[in-house]
Amino acid sequence: MFDKDSLEKIKEQKQKYQQKLETLTAKRPERQEKFVTDSEIDINTLYTPEDIDHLDYEKDLGFPGDYPYTRGVQPNMYRGRLWTMRQYAGFGTAEETNKRFRYLLEQGQTGLSVAFDLPTQIGYDSDHQLAMGEVGKVGVAIDSLLDMETLFDQIPLDKVSTSMTINSPAAILLAMYIAVAEKQGVKQEQLKGTIQNDILKEYVARGTYIFPPEHSMRLITDIFAYCAKNVPSWNTISISGYHIREAGSTAAQEVAFTLADGIAYVEAAIDAGLDVDEFAPRLSFFFNAHLNFFEEVAKFRAARRLWARIMKERFGAKKPKSMMLRFHTQTAGCTLTAQQPDVNIMRVAFQALSAVLGGTQSLHTNSRDEALALPSDSSVLIALRTQQVIGYEIGAADTVDPLGGSYFVESLTDAVEQKALEYIKKIDDLGGAPKAIEFMQKEIHTSAYKYQQEIESGKKIVIGVNKFQMQEERPKDLLKVDPEVGKRQEAKLARLRAERDNEKVQKMLQEIERAAGTNENLLPYFVEAVKNYATLGEICGVLRNVFGEYQQQIVF
Structure with a gap:
C-alpha cells in the first residue's frame, strides 16, 4: 500500500528512532523485558507502514460490506442501526425470568437472550433424579411448552429477536419456540433469532452434550434444512468461540477452533445434500471479548476475513451473505473478580468497546456481581447502560471500522489470522474438528495453565487479586434462587401429565x-x-x- 521510496525513507527514520530508543532504555528500562499478547504475538514498541507493507488494500481489507469483510459486514455499520443489545438472562422459573425480560425491554434492551438451567441443557426434566439441586440455578427451567408459554408471556415474538443458548436439545427448544409463536398467531417465517446449536464446542470445552457426535451433527443439519424452508430469518447455529475462550484458550485458538467447528458443520450439511448457498447465510458466530483490548479488535477483524476466504475458496460459496461472518459477542465472564467487584464495570466497558470497534452484530455485557452470584436488577441495568453509553455518547459508532488502517491493528489482525490458519491446518491434518477434539482440549488446557501461572507469579496483573488488594466488606443484596424452585417445577410437571x-x-x-x-x-x-x-x-x-x-x- 506504500511506494518503495516512501518505505525506504521510513526505514531510515526508524533506524534513527531505534538508536534514540536504545539510549533511552539503557537509562530507563521498559516496564517488562518483552511485551506479548495473550496469543504470544510480539508487540513492537512502534508500528509503521513497514509492518503492513505486504497488505493489498483491495485483497486484504476492502470496503465495509464487501469481500473479504475485514472492515465489517454492512457498508455503513452502526451509522444505520446500532448492534442488538441482547442481555443474557434466565434463572429460577419461567415466571421470574419473564419479569426480568420485560424489565430489560422496558430499559431499552433490543433483543432477548435466554439462559437455560443445567437440567434443561442436558435434556432432563426438573423431576429427574439427576436434576435435584440444579433446577433454575444457572438459568431458567424449561420442561415443556407450558414453561415456554410463560417465559414469553406478553412478549410479541414477531417484534422481538430471541437468542437461545442451548445446544444438545436445541431442536426441541426451537420446536417449543415455534409452537409458542403459533399460539400467539405469529407465523414461522416471521420469527427472528438464534439458537446456539453448537455441539462440537461442548465436546471440546463445555460439557453439556448428550448424544455421540454423529447423531448430534444429524440434529444440527435437520435444523439447517427445516429452517431454510420454514423459518428463513432464523440463525440456525451460533458457532461458539466464547466457551472455548472461557475454558482458557488464547485469542488465536478461539478463532481457529471456532472456524474449524464451522468448517465441520458446513461439510456435514453439504454431505447431507444441502447446497452451501442455501444454508450458509443463516450461520452465525459467538465470540468472547477478553481483556487484551487491541488483540480482541484484531481478532474479530481476522475472523471475518478468514471465514470469508474459507467459504469462497474452500466451499465455493457464491452469495455474498454466505461469506459474511456475523457474530454475537459476550464480555469475558472468566475475567470477572469477586474481589472489588465494582472494578468489573470498567473491565466490561473496555471489553464491550473492543467488540464494537471490531464490528459485532449483537452484544451482551456481563454484570459486576457475576463472580459472586446471578446478577441483580441494578447490576444488569449498569451492564445495559454501558452498551448504551458506547452506542449513544462516545462516538465509537459514528464511523465504520475506526481503527482500520492503524499500523498496529492491521499488523495484529494479520498475525492473529496467520496463527489461526496454522491451527486450522493441524486440525485438517487430523481429519477435521470432530476427530481433533482431544488435540483442541490439550491446547486449551495448556493455554489455561500458562495464563493461571502468570497470574500467580505476578507476571500478569489482576487488580484486586494479585495487586492493589484491600480489605472489603461481605457483599450484600446478592440474587439467590429460591431453593423451592425445584419442588414447584415438579408439581407443575405432575399437573401437566395428569x-x-x-x-x-x-x-x-x-x-x-x-x-x-x-x-x-x-x-x-x-x-x-x-x-x-x-x-x-x-x-x-x-x-x-x-x-x-x-x-x-x-x-x-
Whole structure:
C-alpha cells in the first residue's frame, strides 16, 4: 500500500528512532523485558507502514460490506442501526425470568437472550433424579411448552429477536419456540433469532452434550434444512468461540477452533445434500471479548476475513451473505473478580468497546456481581447502560471500522489470522474438528495453565487479586434462587401429565423413535410432540434410547 521510496525513507527514520530508543532504555528500562499478547504475538514498541507493507488494500481489507469483510459486514455499520443489545438472562422459573425480560425491554434492551438451567441443557426434566439441586440455578427451567408459554408471556415474538443458548436439545427448544409463536398467531417465517446449536464446542470445552457426535451433527443439519424452508430469518447455529475462550484458550485458538467447528458443520450439511448457498447465510458466530483490548479488535477483524476466504475458496460459496461472518459477542465472564467487584464495570466497558470497534452484530455485557452470584436488577441495568453509553455518547459508532488502517491493528489482525490458519491446518491434518477434539482440549488446557501461572507469579496483573488488594466488606443484596424452585417445577410437571392427552403423547414419542432410526427430518415430529405437551426429558429420553450417549475421554 506504500511506494518503495516512501518505505525506504521510513526505514531510515526508524533506524534513527531505534538508536534514540536504545539510549533511552539503557537509562530507563521498559516496564517488562518483552511485551506479548495473550496469543504470544510480539508487540513492537512502534508500528509503521513497514509492518503492513505486504497488505493489498483491495485483497486484504476492502470496503465495509464487501469481500473479504475485514472492515465489517454492512457498508455503513452502526451509522444505520446500532448492534442488538441482547442481555443474557434466565434463572429460577419461567415466571421470574419473564419479569426480568420485560424489565430489560422496558430499559431499552433490543433483543432477548435466554439462559437455560443445567437440567434443561442436558435434556432432563426438573423431576429427574439427576436434576435435584440444579433446577433454575444457572438459568431458567424449561420442561415443556407450558414453561415456554410463560417465559414469553406478553412478549410479541414477531417484534422481538430471541437468542437461545442451548445446544444438545436445541431442536426441541426451537420446536417449543415455534409452537409458542403459533399460539400467539405469529407465523414461522416471521420469527427472528438464534439458537446456539453448537455441539462440537461442548465436546471440546463445555460439557453439556448428550448424544455421540454423529447423531448430534444429524440434529444440527435437520435444523439447517427445516429452517431454510420454514423459518428463513432464523440463525440456525451460533458457532461458539466464547466457551472455548472461557475454558482458557488464547485469542488465536478461539478463532481457529471456532472456524474449524464451522468448517465441520458446513461439510456435514453439504454431505447431507444441502447446497452451501442455501444454508450458509443463516450461520452465525459467538465470540468472547477478553481483556487484551487491541488483540480482541484484531481478532474479530481476522475472523471475518478468514471465514470469508474459507467459504469462497474452500466451499465455493457464491452469495455474498454466505461469506459474511456475523457474530454475537459476550464480555469475558472468566475475567470477572469477586474481589472489588465494582472494578468489573470498567473491565466490561473496555471489553464491550473492543467488540464494537471490531464490528459485532449483537452484544451482551456481563454484570459486576457475576463472580459472586446471578446478577441483580441494578447490576444488569449498569451492564445495559454501558452498551448504551458506547452506542449513544462516545462516538465509537459514528464511523465504520475506526481503527482500520492503524499500523498496529492491521499488523495484529494479520498475525492473529496467520496463527489461526496454522491451527486450522493441524486440525485438517487430523481429519477435521470432530476427530481433533482431544488435540483442541490439550491446547486449551495448556493455554489455561500458562495464563493461571502468570497470574500467580505476578507476571500478569489482576487488580484486586494479585495487586492493589484491600480489605472489603461481605457483599450484600446478592440474587439467590429460591431453593423451592425445584419442588414447584415438579408439581407443575405432575399437573401437566395428569391433564394432557397421554395416549396422544405416547404416540408422538413412538413416532419420534421410529423417525430417529431413519433419515427423516426430526423437526416436524418435535413440533407436533411439544404442541401436545410432550416434555423435553421425554423426547430426549427417546433419542437417548436410539442414539446412545456420549462418554467423554479425559485429556490431561
